[in-house]
Amino acid sequence: MLKKIYKIIIVPYTLFLLYLMFLGMGRFQYDENVVRLKPVLSTIEFIQGTIRWEDIIRIVLGNIVMFVPFGFLGWIFPKLKELKSLLFSFMSTIIIVEALQYFTRMGIFETDDIILNTFGVYLGFLICRFLENKFSRFV
Structure with a gap:
């Protein structure tokens, strides 16, 4: 049943x-192409430079949670x-999406986005396996 809904x-x-x-x-087109290649450091810098916790939760956790469904x-x-095939396929795809954000200047190519999004897929994969093992008759 869950598979059909998914x-x-x-x-x-x-x-x-x-x-x-x-x-x-609130996206806008940047005046120039922007790349952030420092893994983890750019997220730490973002957190340090952000006053509101809501923004931190929305951006950092959002980059994880929004990608959990792709683990299924x-x-x-x-x-x-x-897992290896899933992560390879997803990372290939998200790198293309990040590159499109860069080339269209409708976003920033960020390695942290790739890491956080991939972590979300990994969590989704774990949740999927848990559901399949625990509730196989409903999946």
Whole structure:
């Protein structure tokens, strides 16, 4: 039952997420292309430079939580049931999306986004396995 619901929801969810990544949340086109390649340090700098905890939670946790559903992609694509295949495929895709943000200047190419998004997929993968093992008759 959950697999059927997931198959219906994941495409619109993906489109909504792409909208947020390129146009939503007050996005604007930068005057120049921006790259942040310092893993973890740019997130720490962001946290130190942000006054409101709501912004920190929205950005940092959002970059993780919003990608948890992609940990369930093995329900649609059997090859992605293996963690290595899932993470390789996802990281390849998210690097392309980050590059598109860079080239269109509708975002910033950030290694921390790649790390946080991939961590979200990993958490989703763990949740998926847990659900399959614990509640197999409902999945």
